Amino acid sequence: xxxxxxxxxxxxxxxxxxxxxxxxxxxxxxxxxxxxxxxxxxxxxxxxxxxxxxxxxxxxxxxxxxxxxxxxxxxxxxxxxxxxxxxxxxxxxxxxxxxxxxxxxxxxxxxxxxxxxxxxxxxxxxxxxxxxxxxxxxxxxxxxxxxxxxxxxxxxxxxxxxxxxxxxxxxxxxxxxxxxxxxxxxxxxxxxxxxxxxxxxxxxxxxxxxxxxxxxxxxxxxxxxxxxxxxxxxxxxxxxxxxxxxxxxxxxxxxxxxxxxxxxxxxxxxxxxxxxxxxxxxxxxxxxxxxxxxxxxxxxxxxxxxxxxxxxxxxxxxxxxx
Amino acid sequence: xxxxxxxxxxxxxxxxxxxxxxxxxxxxxxxxxxxxxxxxxxxxxxxxxxxxxxxxxxxxxxxxxxxxxxxxxxxxxxxxxxxxxxxxxxxxxxxxxxxxxxxxxxxxxxxxxxxxxxxxxxxxxxxxxxxxxxxxxxxxxxxxxxxxxxxxxxxxxxxxxxxxxxxxxxxxxxxxxxxxxxxxxxxxxxxxxxxxxxxxxxxxxxxxxxxxxxxxxxxxxxxxxxxxxxxxxxxxxxxxxxxxxxxxxxxxxxxxxx
Numbered sequence: 001x002x003x004x005x006x007x008x009x010x011x012x013x014x015x016x017x018x019x020x021x022x023x024x025x026x027x028x029x030x031x032x033x034x035x036x037x038x039x040x041x042x043x044x045x046x047x048x049x050x051x052x053x054x055x056x057x058x059x060x061x062x063x064x065x066x067x068x069x070x071x072x073x074x075x076x077x078x079x080x081x082x083x084x085x086x087x088x089x090x091x092x093x094x095x096x097x098x099x100x101x102x103x104x105x106x107x108x109x110x111x112x113x114x115x116x117x118x119x120x121x122x123x124x125x126x127x128x129x130x131x132x133x134x135x136x137x138x139x140x141x142x143x144x145x146x147x148x149x150x151x152x153x154x155x156x157x158x159x160x161x162x163x164x165x166x167x168x169x170x171x172x173x174x175x176x177x178x179x180x181x182x183x184x185x186x187x188x189x190x191x192x193x194x195x196x197x198x199x200x201x202x203x204x205x206x207x208x209x210x211x212x213x214x215x216x217x218x219x220x221x222x223x224x225x226x227x228x229x230x231x232x233x234x235x236x237x238x239x240x241x242x243x244x245x246x247x248x249x250x251x252x253x254x255x256x257x258x259x260x261x262x263x264x265x266x267x268x269x270x271x272x273x274x275x276x277x278x279x280x281x282x283x284x285x286x287x288x289x290x291x292x293x294x295x296x297x298x299x300x301x302x303x304x305x306x307x308x309x310x311x312x313x314x315x316x317x318x319x320x321x322x
Numbered sequence: 323x324x325x326x327x328x329x330x331x332x333x334x335x336x337x338x339x340x341x342x343x344x345x346x347x348x349x350x351x352x353x354x355x356x357x358x359x360x361x362x363x364x365x366x367x368x369x370x371x372x373x374x375x376x377x378x379x380x381x382x383x384x385x386x387x388x389x390x391x392x393x394x395x396x397x398x399x400x401x402x403x404x405x406x407x408x409x410x411x412x413x414x415x416x417x418x419x420x421x422x423x424x425x426x427x428x429x430x431x432x433x434x435x436x437x438x439x440x441x442x443x444x445x446x447x448x449x450x451x452x453x454x455x456x457x458x459x460x461x462x463x464x465x466x467x468x469x470x471x472x473x474x475x476x477x478x479x480x481x482x483x484x485x486x487x488x489x490x491x492x493x494x495x496x497x498x499x500x501x502x503x504x505x506x507x508x509x510x511x512x513x514x515x516x517x518x519x520x521x522x523x524x525x526x527x528x529x530x531x532x533x534x535x536x537x538x539x540x541x542x543x544x545x546x547x548x549x550x551x552x553x554x555x556x557x558x559x560x561x562x563x564x565x566x567x568x569x570x571x572x573x574x575x576x577x578x579x580x
Contacts, residue, residue: 009484011485012485012486017484017485071462071463071464071481071488071490072453072463096484097465097466097481097482097483097484098483098484100448100449100450100453101450101453101463101465103450104422104450104451104452104453104454104457105453105454105456105457105463107419107450107454108419108422108423108454108457108458109457112542113419113542113543114417114418114419114448114450114543115543116418116446116447116448116449116450117447117448129546134341135339135341137551138338138339138550138551139341139548139549139550139551140548140549140551141341141346141545141547141548141549142545142546142547142548143346143543143544143545143546144543144544144546145542145543145544146542146543146544147542148542153450156484181456181460181461181462182462182492183462183463183464183490183491183492183496184490184491184492185488185489185490186478186488186489186490186491187488187489188486188487188488188489189480189486189487189488189489190485190486191483191485191486191487204579228580246468246503252335252444253360253444253502260579261574261579270336271335271336271337271338272335272336275335278554282577282579283554284570284573284574286566286570290559290561295556295559296554296556297554297556298556298557298559299557299558300557300558300559300560300570300573301556301557301558301559301560302559302560302561302562302566302569302570303559303560303561303562304561304562304566305562308562308567309562309566309567309570310567311567312565312566312567312568313567313568313570313571314567315567316567316568316570316571316572317571317574317580319571320571320572320575320580321580
């Protein structure tokens with residue numbers, strides 16, 4: 001079977017990012033999954049075994065002095081070296097900030113074709129066919145690349161299945177990185193962990209909008225989220241008002257979510273917000289404006305004041321659970 | 323300092339956007355076409371530098387059909403000094419690879435110190451064109467910047483990331499892209515609108531860039547099928563008369579959602 005290269009991203013602390021299992025699982029469907037990692041000379045103990053547990057048949061470790069200090073260049077050179085050595089049928093990366101940068105530069109360098117933001121992939125007649133969810137799920141589009149190597153960025157959290165664990169073969173090599181045309185990383189500012197599920201991929205999301213009125217009152221959203229074990233989201237209006245950080249934004253220019261349950265509190269449901277959540281399985285909305293467009297997509301809508309309905313809802317959920 | 327700002331014309335996100343179900347490409351006639359908001363912010367980054375550094379030249383560059391002129395005029399009225407419009411019928415339906423190759427060719431034809439783009443467009447949401455252009459030109463890229471600082475010799479900023487942010491810098495010339503967290507864009511004033519009409523708006527064809535339209539690298543990515551998702555329909559809406567919280571809890575329990 002053909003080699004399918006998967007770029008493994010490492011977190012700031014050197015752990016494999018949570019996109020590794022889903023990328024290796026989808027690579028397994030298309031061919032032989034090969035995990036490609038740019039590692040620092042400090043070492044990468046345990047990395048190969050971990051990637052094997054996610055289904056990597058081969059782990060291709062590429063040591064580079066620039067890891068952690070040069071932006072994107074070490075990962076780009078590592079993947080370029082693997083493409084050169086392993087003659088892959090496809091290259092998969094996460095549709096993340098780093099993944100897209102690597103895919104972009106690699107495609108230009110190798111003359112490959114780019115497929116962006118695939119939510120699913122399959123192999124048909126020797127071609128890789130990608131499924132895309134466009135305009136917030138309003139359209140489903142299938143695409144492919146003709147005549148050249150496909151480089152595919154895969155939407156984070158979109159692939160649900162996982163590959164079986166295997167014992168991988170390990171290849172170790174190294175590359176030098178040209179520092180002249182790479183940006184330099186001066187400092188890493190880690191994200192503050194919230195203790196709640198991550199917005200992307202969460203099974204339940206509770207979001208708040210301008211209707212919450214203030215940063216102090218936004219705590220109501222967090223209280224309901226904690227009762228439901230949900231991630232906290234927000235409309236752009238709530239982010240712009242400073243109630244929550246931008247990382248919580250759901251919508252056109254924020255995170256796109258597709259949970260089992262989406263609860264919209266005090267969100268009017270502008271078209272840009274709906275583009276980020278309308279593929280949720282069940283949508284519940286509470287808003288005091290009966291004409292709010294969010295009710296057009298809600299499975300269950302309540303016209304009422306979030307500050308009376310939500311506390312009653314929390315109490316009722318707790319009572320039902322006893 | 324010469325700063326080139328990349329501008330894309332997109333369908334207004336305030337309206338329903340449509341794809342052509344036959345070709346899978348954007349139905350440009352279906353909605354109002356505007357300059358992408360994040361591009362206005364990219365332009366603002368350049369104009370803020372120009373405001374405090376006399377002698378800075380800001381150029382707006384776009385590729386697309388004739389209607390793109392409206393978006394470039396808007397950029398000129400906001401304060402860009404001139405505009406370049408790559409327009410050629412052979413470019414219809416271009417994918418990101420061809421778009422980046424053509425924009426890189428246009429940039430090679432002119433002098434610049436810094437290219438500023440939006441991080442991703444609201445229609446395609448690809449987010450790859452700035453880094454592709456940087457690779458074509460052999461330049462460093464700093465993409466997804468939430469804030470930027472430009473100096474005579476370099477550019478720095480805070481880059482958005484998946485598990486935190488990075489403080490990064492590069493020497494000029496460089497290509498950067500900015501997110502919607504950077505500067506709020508200014509509104510064109512009356513003087514800006516009047517002087518925009520006199521500013522240079524250069525239309526460039528593929529052959530002027532040294533591309534043979536017939537031989538220009540064809541799009542290698544191909545749409546195989548396009549289907550429209552049935553519109554979501556509204557379910558049940560109740561007006562709270564004192565028990566809505568309880569009713570909602572029962573609805574969630576019935577659906578095994580709590």
